[in-house]
Amino acid sequence: MQSVLELHTYLSDELKQVDSTLKASLETPVPIIKTLGINILSAGGKRLRPLLTLASAKIFTPTPPLEAIYLASAVELIHTATLIHDDVLDESQLRRGVKTANNLWGNACSILVGDFLFARSFELMVKCNDFNILTKLSKTSGLICQGEVKQLTLLNNTETSTADYFDVIKLKTASLFKTACFAGAKIAGATNDEADIMASFGENLGISFQIIDDILDYSQTAEAMGKQPGDDYLEGKMSLPVIELLKIKPDLKPIFLDKNMQNFETIKQEMFNHDIFSLCYQQAQSFTTKATQNLKYLPENDIKNNFSNVAHEVLNRAA
């Protein structure tokens, strides 16, 4: 992802500070917290969310304050905590090609370390000293949970609508993208209107990101994904490709519900046959378009142009 890499290079000093802040957040007198935390934080995540916070700040000031580092780190900690708990919920064994925390240390430890990272993310947010941002960020954690619970209650519910799906992903994924961008802009002195535009950009980018993620779970090889193939299928996650396929081919519902790897292959093949991936891609694309349109209302600068490219890379990523 060329533009994401460019952002990484452009913001390398700030990202190093984020990494130091994340490491410092893991310092406790209880060694296993650090071990487990470092394991997941260094597992090769793209740091996309903190990058969004930092870049959003840079759109509005050439020298973002230290608080932007805290906020970017808080956003990554919320994301990491969510990942740890997700892996417990999903009983995942691999993430990004490495063993998950629950696989290595058991569920109990993973639940608690997830809680700990949530708590530390709050501590970092508080340091930003801005009640407007604090209110948004504190609400975001609750929204993510609501999305996750809604997703859980819809597992294997083959009557799930696309509206339900969009509710879920707006909450569980796009809300953090949205707040990541809002917080970066606001802490860098953006006006309320500008910060709201950044929030919309983040939300649209997040929706597109999640749709692509859900496509990849059916269209990609295990190697490219860095996790077990068919995870979403086996859990019964009602993602967009599944909803769209079952709309066209409702007779596949029993195949979707009867979990085995042969049926997974059948579902994948039917998705190819009925052009489901293109259909979903087009929906993702419409949100990328909205995201880039949001940017039009912001002052011209290099990062803003890069953001537009980032949105297209998120759309066209292969993993």
Next chain:
Amino acid sequence: MQSVLELHTYLSDELKQVDSTLKASLETPVPIIKTLGINILSAGGKRLRPLLTLASAKIFTPTPPLEAIYLASAVELIHTATLIHDDVLDESQLRRGVKTANNLWGNACSILVGDFLFARSFELMVKCNDFNILTKLSKTSGLICQGEVKQLTLLNNTETSTADYFDVIKLKTASLFKTACFAGAKIAGATNDEADIMASFGENLGISFQIIDDILDYSQTAEAMGKQPGDDYLEGKMSLPVIELLKIKPDLKPIFLDKNMQNFETIKQEMFNHDIFSLCYQQAQSFTTKATQNLKYLPENDIKNNFSNVAHEVLNRAA
């Protein structure tokens, strides 16, 4: 508990507001969150922690501000979230005599609703608009997690020292009692010194509370506890009665480690035989004494005198 009941009566208006705030916190477009949340919040908890916040506020002002209600509610939400996650970790089937959330709705939902309550507690804290309190409260969640993780790493470790035990309970239990009292005092206009005294009172009370809790897990009947007998034993929790017993009778270590209900009865009997409960009670008592001594440094008033009685009731409770 006469004095706790008196506090309940004295603060009944404020407690009703806390209950309304807690219920409002559960309002989401995802119905199961509310169902599960109400189930645990209405399961007959003593509301001891919010009571401490409200009463601590009342020591310093006859009319605590609305923020005291938010803080008391935030404290109870943190506690409730911790309970929900604890029940998942411990695979508990009953709490306060009713089925646990994980028993009724499964682990996945319990983990997420616990996360949701943490998030909502943070939203309430933010509404208090006081960075000093916010910093303490946000740290407290992290301390609780550290205590829980440390407890987890010490399960069935028969070399656990009393120092380790006190580390664990200060973090997992006393830290929230401490912050509950600090926050109530501070929001009601206490000086920093006064708020610190209230914090010490809360910490000492919390330590005493947890020691008694740990005694009761071995000394009480299942009926009185409202949960399964021997839970702590079966999990391998290195609580004070166990540590003290194994100090005197190290030959019981294999019996403690070989989990079955007959061995549980043997351990209990040996605790009675060696006066372990009295020994632990004395330690709890020493913290109650410290707690009541803390109160001496505060202005005279009715609630302060009641607090001293509360501390003794916590020490002498039977369940």
